[in-house]
Amino acid sequence: EIDQTLRTAGVATVYLREGVDTSTATGQLFRNIMASMAEFEGRVIHERLEKGRSRKAAGGGFAGGGIPYGYRKGERGSLEVVPEQARVVCRVFRWSVEGKSLPWIARHLREEGVPTQKGGTWRVSTVQGILGHRAYTGRMPFEGGFIPGLHQAIVPDALFESCQATQTR
Secondary structure, eight states: OOOHHHTTTTTOEEEETTTTTTHHHHHHHHHHHHHHHHHHHHHHHHHHHHHHHHHHTTTOOOSSSSOTTTTEEEEGGOOOHHHHHHHHHHHHHHHHHOOOOOHHHHHOOOOOOOOOOOOOOOHHHHHHHHOOOOOTTTTTEETTEEOOOOOSSOOOOOHHHHHHHHHHH
C-alpha cells in the first residue's frame, strides 16, 4: 500500500538491500517480481497450514478455533477435560433438558459465582454456545459432518440430542 501510494504520487523507491531502483524499467520489473514472489510465498504457507489442519481434523484432532469450555489444550494439540468445568457443562445440559431457560441458566451460574473460561460474565449466548457444541459428545466437525474426536466426551449423545430437541421447541 505504501509503495502504491508513493507510485501514485510519482515518487520512485530505492530498495537498498535488494539494490532495486524503481525509477527504471528494470527496477519496476524487479519490484513487481518481488511482490509476486511474496504473494506466492504467502499463499503456499496458507495452503500448507490448511492441509495440516485438514489432516488433523480428519484424524479427529482439534484443528483450531476457540477451545470449548470444559476443555483445555493438551499435549500435541489434543483437548483435555477440565473436571470442574466439565461438571458445569453437564449441569447446563441437564438444566436445559429439565426446561430451564437460557437466561435462567446464565443467571444461576452468575449467582453461584461460576467462572467462565476467560473470567467473563455468563450470558445467554455463552450458554447457547455450550448447548450447541457437538464437541461435548466427543465428536469434531469435519467436511460438513462430525467424526469421532481424539478427546473424551463430557456429555452422552442421548443428553445432547434431548437438549437439541428441547431447544427447538
